[in-house]
Amino acid sequence: MTSEYDLIVVGAGAVGENVADRAVQGGLDVLIVESELVGGECSYWACMPSKALLRAGSVLRAAHRAPGAREAATGTLDADAVLAHRDDIAAHWDDSGQVRWLDKAGIELARGHARLDGERRVVITSDDGATRTVTARHAVALCTGSAATVPPIDGLEDARAWTSREVTSAKSIPKRLAIIGGGVVGCEMATAFQSLGSHVTLIARSGLLAGLEPFAGEAVAERLRAEGADVRTGISPTHVARNADGTVTITLDGDDTIEADEVVVATGRRAATDDLGLDTIGLTAGDWIEVDDTMRVTGHDWLYAVGDVTGRVLLTHQGKYQARAAGDVIAARAHGASVDTAAWGVHVATADHRAVPQVVFTSPEVASVGLTAAAAEKSGIATRVVDYSLGWVAAASVHGDDYEGTARLVIDTERQVVVGFTVVGDDVAELLHAATIAIVGEVPIDRLWHAVPSYPTLSEVWLRLLEALGRPSVTPPS
Known part of the structure; x- marks a missing residue:
């Protein structure tokens, strides 16, 4: 088994796949390492399944606005059919199709958890505990993404709250769903589950969709309320408890309470860098990784970080954009090219500073x-x-x-x-x-x-x- 590669990519989500593909097209041999599903967060727990959950409600609303269609569309959504469609979109959490793509692209896959062990060296631990050490001739690219944060609300962890993963892969629709957080995930899932039959309570410490124009969050809140959701802004939970009957009680500022069947925490993301061996090269575990516009890590000419781990823009399309730049630059440098960021144009990532596009698929x-x-x-x-x-x-x-x-x-x-x-x-x-x-x-x-x-x-x-x-x-x- 080969132990040396031109490039080792850690994380086989959409970002890692694109880094690897561009590098292979640039003439490098590449190993990609994945501890979960090839295709990553976007394919199985984020972009794709969430949009599948939202689509039916969007279509039904459009029909209800149009005379003629309104009269034909007299029923409610079939939640079981929507969930089945979601399962199809998420490939039933089976990554065999993505693995076939890697093979076709000429990218070697290693299953297991990857951890840096000094410069250009990666230790891969498989599920059975076996380890393998591989070395990169030219570069290592960290593409491990981000994970949901769980805020320090009393009782929240013990209450087994859902994160974005559990809510997008839910097997049934809760009768009552409480969502903590008024960002993109919170607003999109409030929209989806309200249309699928849940009574949704959305709890946001400030207004909805902070960081966008104020009229955006106001319009989303107004529509959610019109469709029956309870939107509470300017308030925070102080305690969450899972009751003996399986329901959840959420205590708010002022001691008001909300009863729900499930609670979702959607209060932000953190860098998924906790156990990557960053300490072996002088970086801090758990931190976002600072990079230049070629996605090379500050102070390490062999190490790259791409996508969410950089903290620059936590969006799949921007991560894939960064990946194309990084893959091209890694291949160029491996072949001896001197990359001047001022002269490389499309081969460096500059559109993730100010010109970042984003769609929130709410109603x-x-x-x-x-x-x-x-x-x-x-x-x-x-x-x-x-x-x-x-x-x-x-x-x-x-x-x-x-x-x-x-x-x-x-x-x-x-x-x-x-x-x-x-x-x-x-x-x-x-x-x-x-x-x-x-x-x-x-x-x-x-x-x-x-x-x-x-x-x-x-x-x-x-x-x-x-x-x-x-x-x-x-x-x-x-």
Whole structure:
């Protein structure tokens, strides 16, 4: 069995797979190590299963808005069918298809827990306790992702609270579900389980979707309440207890209590670096790993960290973007190339600083990229903010009755480019990439006037936002 490879990748999730694939395409031999399922968090416990849980409710809401479809769609969701579809999307937690892809791509797989043992050396411990030591000729890439945090709420750990993993892989729909945390996971799962028949109580210490434009969280809270959920903001749990009958009692500030059948904790993520052997190379276990724009770890020219472990952006698509950059750079350096980050263009990761796109698949959907108005102001950018109601766009009337939504542009007035875009409304996720291109490409406002949106589509909001911004200045010929 080979004990030396050009590159050793620790973690075979979407990020690790992409690092390995790019490096193999660059001519390197690669070993990837995975202690759980090949495909990682996104495939089995996050992006894919969560969206499968959300999709049916989204479709039914759209039908209820459209005359004709509304009259046909008179029933409620079949929760068992939704869960079965979720199981299919998660491949029934069987990674054999992903393993076949690794083999086809020419990437060798080792099953087990990987731990650094000094420079370029990795010890792999299999489930039966057997160990194997492998060495990297050129690089090791840490792609172990992140894990759910469990806040220090009295009784929470003993109450066997669900995290994002348990809620997305739930085998049945609880009659009453309490969710602690108003971020993306909390809001998406509140949306999904309320539509699937749970009575959801969402508990958020502040407003919902903090970090996005305030109107986004407000719209999601309003819709959840309209659909029967109990949304409580500005309050925190002080105690959680699992009762003798299996139910859960949650005590809040002020001694108010909530009774539920299950409780979900969705209060953030931590770096999954606890037992990676970081201490053997002078780094701290459990910390996020600091990297440059080639994803190389500060102070270690052979070590790379990619995806959530860096703490830069905890999103699958951004992690895969970083992975493509890292894989290309690792291969280039292995072949003796000198990588100047200023000259390498697409081969370094720079779009995860300010131009980060994200969709929250709640009801309504929230899509954003770049800076919020508050973040732009805080960074010292001279801005102008333009809002427009999606309900005033012609396509909104086609989508159905009483369509509501808001789009916002944040303009850098000195450079005359878009630095932020947020849109909230039903079926708005597909609007986002146009904004991402405008921001990443730094397309001048006067050129955006020539990007004509099709009629009648929701994309026409771009024209309306530009009109609200004002006509471009015209300099008459001399």
